[in-house]
Amino acid sequence: MVRYGMVIGLAPEKLEEYKAYHANAWPEVLAMIRQSNIRNYSIYHKDGYLFSYFEYHGDDFGADMARMAANPKTQEWWSIMMPMQRPLATRRPDEWWAEMEELFHLD
8 A cells, every 4th residue: 555645736716616616526537546556545624725635545556547537437536636736836747636754654
């Protein structure tokens, strides 16, 4: 299992809409997340930033993420979410959400 922390900005005027969508996340999107070997997934908000945490339980993160990205319902969901988000200028060229470095963990 690998833990991931990621961060992205959120347009301030979109916070309530973003929260409403996630309070009623589409079942097909949630199923695809699970099928992509992601567990214990959370998104937090603070001062215009979204922080996500999840645990990856698969063997090929790239392949699982590519399969999720190719899913039509996931693409539809992302087409709604992405205009609300503000990617960090310091993200890697292949990232939307910027991956964070884990500095400490205690079980």
